[in-house]
Amino acid sequence: MTKDEFLNKALERDEETISAMFSRSADRYDFLNHLLSLNLDRGWRRALVNRSGYQNYGDDVRVLDLCTGTGDVLFEFFNREDFSGSAVGVDFTAGMLEIAEMKSVKRRLADKIRFIEGNALDLQFEDESFDLITNVFGLRSFSDVEKGLKETFRMLKPGGKYLSLEFFKADKRGLRFFSDWYIKAIIPIVGKIVSGQPGVYDYLSESRNNFMSAYEFDSKLLEAGFINIQRDFFISRIAALHIAHKQRG
Numbered sequence: 212m213t214k215d216e217f218l219n220k221a222l223e224r225d226e227e228t229i230s231a232m233f234s235r236s237a238d239r240y241d242f243l244n245h246l247l248s249l250n251l252d253r254g255w256r257r258a259l260v261n262r263s264g265y266q267n268y269g270d271d272v273r274v275l276d277l278c279t280g281t282g283d284v285l286f287e288f289f290n291r292e293d294f295s296g297s298a299v300g301v302d303f304t305a306g307m308l309e310i311a312e313m314k315s316v317k318r319r320l321a322d323k324i325r326f327i328e329g330n331a332l333d334l335q336f337e338d339e340s341f342d343l344i345t346n347v348f349g350l351r352s353f354s355d356v357e358k359g360l361k362e363t364f365r366m367l368k369p370g371g372k373y374l375s376l377e378f379f380k381a382d383k384r385g386l387r388f389f390s391d392w393y394i395k396a397i398i399p400i401v402g403k404i405v406s407g408q409p410g411v412y413d414y415l416s417e418s419r420n421n422f423m424s425a426y427e428f429d430s431k432l433l434e435a436g437f438i439n440i441q442r443d444f445f446i447s448r449i450a451a452l453h454i455a456h457k458q459r460g
């Protein structure tokens with residue numbers, strides 16, 4: 212398959228192609244993430260954990276991280292001294308999970324976090340199993356966003372929260388010149404040089420353009436049954452954090 216065919220299949224959100232793409236870049240994923248985001252991604256994950264209000268769900272708070280990749284969202288929860296809950300990370304790319312597992316052993320968290328290979332659109336967990344469900348930069352690759360949100364809603368306990376951090380299509384509101392230029396011009400070039408994988412980092416720019424806007428995502432959340440949607444933008448509207456609630460029973 213040529214580079215363009217591969218990229219086009221990924222943009223059609225073909226699950227095998229998406230997984231192959233992350234598999235190829237798994238070794239350098241963390242390094243490139245921090246480099247290309249100018250280390251901002253760490254602060255964004257910290258902000259997500261701060262906004263989760265995990266303290267309000269008791270000592271046995273249950274967290275599910277969808278599209279967990281190399282596990283950084285969950286490690287951010289366990290960085291907090293007052294976090295004493297349990298966590299599951301799900302991803303369909305085995306290569307990404309291998310890195311997550313290695314990191315959890317290194318951090319002595321192997322008995323606290325379970326990493327499971329699976330598709331976030333169709334999971335085996337019972338209804339209302341988790342207090343908090345997170346998804347950081349995974350939603351944009353879903354082959355069916357509505358199905359993914361329905362599945363998330365099903366697994367969330369009443370009173371629980373869904374937190375999504377994602378890059379959305381640029382909208383007309385606000386300053387976006389710098390972020391657009393950076394994502395379109397700089398990320399693909401640096402990504403290609405450092406990862407040695409042509410095309411993988413074109414995916415970020417192209418898939419963002421093909422995706423919905425952050426405001427359209429508000430509507431999808433409401434349609435899936437969530438209430439009280441809150442939204443924060445990060446630097447030059449490059450990324451958006453959505454927080455959505457499931458009504459208490």
Ligand SMILES: C[S@@+](CC[C@H](N)C(=O)[O-])C[C@H]1O[C@@H](n2cnc3c(N)ncnc32)[C@H](O)[C@@H]1O
Binds near residue numbers: 303307
């Ligand atoms: C950009 S990475 C994000 C990783 C991590 N959440 C982070 O904060 O860096 C996207 C991940 O989503 C996974 N993914 C995409 N669609 C998925 C799906 N339907 N089910 C499970 N994992 C999926 C990919 O395998 C990849 O590891």
